[in-house]
Amino acid sequence: MESSPPAAQADSLATPTRARLLDLLDEGSATSEDLAVRLSKHRTGVRVHLERLETAGLVERRRVRQARGRPRDLWSITPAARRARGRPDPASDLAGWLAEAIPARPGRLREVEAAGRRLGRRLPGGDGELPLERRLEQVFAALGFEPRSRPADADGLCFELGNCPYRSAVRANQPVVCTLHRGLTRGLLDRHAPHSALRSFVPKDPDRAGCLIEIGRETPPPTGGP
DSSP states (O other): OOOOOHHHHHHHTOSHHHHHHHHHHHTOOEEHHHHHHHHTSOHHHHHHHHHHHHHTTSEEEEEEOOSSSSOEEEEEEOHHHHHHTTOOOHHHHHHHHHHHHSOOOHHHHHHHHHHHHHHHTTSOOOOTTSOHHHHHHHHHHHTTOOEEEEOOOTTEEEEEEOOOTTHHHHHHOHHHHHHHHHHHHHHHHHHHOTTEEEEEEEOOOTTTOOEEEEEEEOOOOOOSOO
8 A cells, every 4th residue: 555645644643542553553463353452442443543544554454364253354554654653664664675676587586596595594493393384384473474274285285374574575576575485485494394395385465465385295215225
């Protein structure tokens, strides 16, 4: 969503409730229901304020599926909101600038994936006592992807990522950012699951999320003769 003019943003921040909502969302994403409870206000009224903030480009929402019941709206503060409140988001800005600076040419994309793979080998691999699926789920969750396991064949694993923590940069240059993420995933497997392989990596719209990662569990080579 494009940001509104500064005057419209200032108007949206004029009420104490909206300012408090941004304070809460600055601490992390939350649902309408969670925010209503924390403010001790009715959910309908809180939603009205959130929608006003959304129109001003100060918050964004995405639909999150639940194990039971209807999907819920998950709200997040935007970099524009932090700037409007005198709280710049340099990490987000820098990521977007770097994404725009790297051309999405085949040779550069190969370099980006190789760099991501090197970085991925440095990522912590989760609790080593857990099965591979749970360990990878821990790592993806720690990176902010909100992973969900999906049905796969007996020799594979599949994750659907419910959130794109890099969406601002992805909007600037999706091929580069998603290629970097694919490299990170390969590097993670190199270090923590060396007998597994990345079968497929399917990027989606960053605002709706849902990227799919499929991993094949390979059989370790034999360690000795008969």
